Amino acid sequence: MAGSHSLYDIVEALGGECRGDGATQIRQVAPLDRAGEGEIGFVAHAKYRKSLETTKAAAVIVPPALADAFDGARIVAADPYLYFARLVQFLNPVERPAVGIHPTAVVLCEVPPSASIGPLVFLGDGCVIGDDVIIEAGCVIEGDVTIGAGTHLHPRVTIYRDSIVGRNCVLHAGAVIGSDGFGFARRKDGSWEKIPQIGRAILGDDVEVGANTTIDRGALDDTVIERGVKLDNLIQIAHNCRVGENSAMAAFAGMAGSSSVGRRVMVGGQAGIMGHVSVADDVVVSARSFISKSVSERGVYTSAIPAQSHHDWMRNAVHLKNLDALAERVRTLEKKINELNSELESKE
Numbered sequence: 001m002a003g004s005h006s007l008y009d010i011v012e013a014l015g016g017e018c019r020g021d022g023a024t025q026i027r028q029v030a031p032l033d034r035a036g037e038g039e040i041g042f043v044a045h046a047k048y049r050k051s052l053e054t055t056k057a058a059a060v061i062v063p064p065a066l067a068d069a070f071d072g073a074r075i076v077a078a079d080p081y082l083y084f085a086r087l088v089q090f091l092n093p094v095e096r097p098a099v100g101i102h103p104t105a106v107v108l109c110e111v112p113p114s115a116s117i118g119p120l121v122f123l124g125d126g127c128v129i130g131d132d133v134i135i136e137a138g139c140v141i142e143g144d145v146t147i148g149a150g151t152h153l154h155p156r157v158t159i160y161r162d163s164i165v166g167r168n169c170v171l172h173a174g175a176v177i178g179s180d181g182f183g184f185a186r187r188k189d190g191s192w193e194k195i196p197q198i199g200r201a202i203l204g205d206d207v208e209v210g211a212n213t214t215i216d217r218g219a220l221d222d223t224v225i226e227r228g229v230k231l232d233n234l235i236q237i238a239h240n241c242r243v244g245e246n247s248a249m250a251a252f253a254g255m256a257g258s259s260s261v262g263r264r265v266m267v268g269g270q271a272g273i274m275g276h277v278s279v280a281d282d283v284v285v286s287a288r289s290f291i292s293k294s295v296s297e298r299g300v301y302t303s304a305i306p307a308q309s310h311h312d313w314m315r316n317a318v319h320l321k322n323l324d325a326l327a328e329r330v331r332t333l334e335k336k337i338n339e340l341n342s343e344l345e346s347k348e
Contacts, residue, residue: 001015002345003029004025004026005025005026005027005029005090005091005287006022006023006024006025006206006274007020007021007022007023007024007026007052007059007075007138008022008071008117009030010026010087010090011075012167014086014087014090014092015050015077016056016061016075016077016083017067017075017076017077018074018075018076018340019073019075019076020059020071020073020074020181021072021073021075022042022070022073022267023154024058024059024073024077025038025058025086026038026040026058027039027091028040029041029042029087029088029092030057030336031249032048032052032055032060033051033055034055035055035057036056036057036058036060036292037056037133038058038145038282039057039092040057040058040059040060040061040075040211041060041061041081041193042060042061042080042083043060043061043062043066043086044062044063044080044081044093045063046065047064049069050104052066052070057072057203058073059070059072059073060072060073060074060075060077060079061074061075061077061080061083061084062074062075062076062080063076063078063079063080064076064078065253066322066336067144068196070132074274075203076115077183080211094152095117095335097116097118097134098116098304099114099115100113100116100117101111101115101117102117102120102121102127103119104119104120104123104279105118105119105121105122105123106122106125107121108123108127108186109123109124109126109127109129110129111123111124111129112129112130112132112133112225114132115129115130115131115132115133115135116135117132117133117135118138118139119135119137119138120138120139121136121137121138121139121140122140122141122268123135123141123271124141124142124143124144124145124161124239125143125144126144126290127144127147128145128147128149128151128168130147130148130149130151130167130300131149131150132150132151133147133148133149133150133151133153134151134153135147135153135221136152136154136155136157137155137156137346138154138155138156139156139157139158139159140157140158141153141158141165142160142161142178142289143162143177144161144162145160145161145162145163145164146163146165146329147159147165147213148162148165148166148167148168148169148205149167149168150167150168150169151166151169151170151171152169152170152210153171153174154169154170154172154173155173156173156174156343157171157172157173157175157176157276158175158179159171159176159177160175160176160178160179160201160217161215161305162169162200162202163164163177163200163201163202163203163217164180164201164202164203164209165177165186166203166204166206166207166227167203167205167206168205168206168207169203169207169208169348170207170208170209171207171208171209171321172208172210172233173211173212174211174212175209175210175212175213175214175215176212176213176214176215176259177201177209177215178200178201178215178216178217178218179196179214179215179216179217180197180239181216181217181219181223181238181240181257182215182216182239183195183196183197183219183239183257190296191206196311197216197218197222197239198217198218198219198220199218199221199222199223200217200218200222200223201215201216201217201222202222202223202224203215203224203225203229204224204226204227204228204229204245205228206227207225207227207228207229207230207231207232208229208230208231209225210231210232210233210234210251211234212232212233212234213234213235213236213237214235214236215231215237215283215296216237216239216241216312217227217239218239218240219239219240219257220240221240222240222245223237223238223239223241223242224241224242224243225237225242225243225267226242226245226247227245227246228245229243229244229245229246229248229252230248230249231243231248231249231337232245232248232249232250232251232253232269232344233251234251234252235249235251235252235254236253236254236255237254237255238254238255238256238258239257239258240257240258241252241255241257241258241260242260242261243255243261243265243280244261244262244263244265245259245264245296246259246263247263247264247265247266247267248265248266248267249266249267250268250269250270250287251269251270252270253267253268253269253270253271253272254271254273255272255273256272256273256274256275256276257275257276258275258276259273259274259275259277259279260278260303261273261278261279262273262278262279262280263281263282263284264281264282265281265282265283265285266280266283266284266285267285268286268287268288269287269288270285270287271286271287271288271289271290272289272290272309273285273291273329274290274291274292274293277291277292278294278295278298279294279295280295280298281298281299282298282299283295283299283301284299284300284301284302285301285302286301286302286303286304288304289303289304290303290316291303298333301336304308
């Protein structure tokens, strides 16, 4: 439950400049149009200036450009949205489970006294568990896994053998780390021979993995998720992939085997990256786009087709089907035009 803090307390903890009544008590954050007594909202851009005229918030967070646009209690911050994110954390600290090992947990490795091991957890032999780790109910951690200090595993996370999870990571319910990649060799009769996946899955520090997201172990090399990466729910990262530091992916995105994205890359929802391609640093992939070849320059890349009526879609589909024939006709016409131009030039 959020506590109550004065604006003075908040600024002392998080920085920024307090203007107006610094003794104003804040117990929670809220959208500016719904905020009321004891609540604080924020405005990140001057185009939302008018919302300051009607808000009933006890206080607001504003950028320097709007520092004088509100007469009430306010905090002036260079980046109000980032300040808001930190304030939410400040007012709503994570409630930590009691330290110790629940009597129903099966633990086959050493656990530091500061760790919290919940009901029905399985911790395999040879695991290395850091200080202040939280492993909630029903998690399965196979043997020889390393989990760094301060990492929090929500219920039912599964981590396969030999995987490494860094410090201060958050893995949400149902995440699976280090499962086998999709590796099979086809026999002559059409059946499949499994290729053992002998690499590892490695997560750096400060990585967050959403609910039911899966990260496969490498076939030979490791699958690596670098420091600061944020993965939404229901994402698939295949074997031998690499995700560069501070990159972020929205829900339903997917990376096929041996693909890589650079640092600070943002991938929209339902976007896909084909196997064995690479994406440069600072690239933005729009939602529902498909990266089928390597991207070497930063920028925004989009391949999605906007929704349209069924009638228009069917009509355009016919045109798409005939594009190859149309292109051939254009090439033929261009060739004839060039021949005619050559004849005219020769006659001159």
